[in-house]
Amino acid sequence: MTFSNPWFIAAVVGVLGVFHLELIATFLNLAQFRHALPQRLRDIFPDETVKKAGEYASASAKLDLLRSTLSLGILIAFWWGGGFGWLERWSSAWGWDEIKTGVAVIGLLVLAQNVISLPFDAYDTFKVESEFGFNRMTPRTFVTDRVKGLALTALLGGPLLALLLWFFQTQRLAALYAWATVAIFSIVMAWVAPRLLMPLFLKFQPLENGTLREALLALAARLEFPVVDVSVVDGSRRSSKANAFLSGFGKNKRIALFDTLIEKHSQAELEAILAHEIGHHKCRHVPKQLVVGLLETGLLLFLLHAALQSQAFFAAFGVAGRPLGIGMILFSILYSPASLLLGLVSSASSRKHEFEADAFAKSACGGGPLISGLKQLSVDHLTHPNPHPLTVWLHYSHPPIGQRLAALE
Secondary structure, eight states, X not given: OOTTOHHHHHHHHHHHHHHHHHHHHHHHXXXXXXXXXXXXXXXXXXXXXXXXXXHHHHHHHHXXXXXXXXXXXXXXXXXXXXXXXXHHHHHHTTOOOHHHXXXXXXXXXXXXXXXXXXXXXXXXXXXXXXXXXXXXXXXXHHHHHHHHHHHHIIIIIHHHHHHHHHHHHHOTTHHHHHXXXXXXXXXXXXXXXXXXXXXXXXXXEEOOSSHHHHHXXXXXXXXXXXXXXXXXXXXXXXXXXXXXXXXXXXXXXXXXXXXXXXXXXXXXXXXXXXXXXXXXHHTTHHHHHHHHHHHHHHHHHHHHHHHHTOHHXXXXXXXXXXXXXXXXXXXXXXXXXXXXXXXXXXXXHHHHHHHHHHHHHHHHHOHHHHHHHHHHHHHHTTOOSSOOHHHHHHHOSSOOHHHHHHHHO
């Protein structure tokens, strides 16, 4: 590791730069609560709600800052203390082949990250979210979800990782083969997840026959959107926050509504929310976002392949050889800042898509129900009424509530 190594300089600047950028964005976003709201938002967010939203945002930000500071401290100490060189020597002493060693090393890192984040996640769930009335999860469900998540990561991610390592070990066009594999895996998971994986965490039940089911199916038929099932998701077992989503391909679309959404919204609002989700499909947002994601993945894999061929890249982290598994770990450190920059494009595209879906819902159901539904969701979720533009630019996949209402009105 040398301070003249360009890989080392890029990693240090990237990691520390992102940390400070996030810190600045957080402080600016919290400072927005001291500014007077536009009249449109004052009608939605009374002073008491704004105060509570500010307290919620502050509590979440403090926890995130503590988490990110600890993670950065551990990374810097391990990196500059020769930890990656030690990891190379220790794992090579196992006597396993390159692929098995790589999968094991990355698996251990994922497990270590989960152990480090566990107390923060538990505090967030049972302290912050509970204090503001959102959490409904029991400790047993919290632990069970974690175990299931790790098991699925091992069962699905392990073989995929082994195949990617094999590509990079043996194939000249490794990045291309890896990209095609990840693309196929992503498409398959988009179909499999709502049918086989999500039911491991959430309970799906058919929506009872009645006026709501008839209205939703009639809306879908009127908008020429084929639906084979309308389900209610027991989201209330985990959180009071509401959600809805559509899944499936072709003529096998499925509607899923969280029970918390049904509890808090009128039939007209639910129809408008469904029309918004249908708008995403009608405007081809799902395949567009998939294409953007695959392009980002292709760039990632191309850069990864280039990094794995460079001894200077490994030397920047104090690693003498070129072990594939450790190389992927090191690249994740370097790529995290770059992914933030790439995410700016997809986030801006996503915000544009939300405006388009809102416009579609307005044309289908009128603006009133969607406006009242968005207002209710914002208040119920203690959404930041007027986030700072830097935070929106960095992280918001949806436009701020004020901008959405202005566009609808």
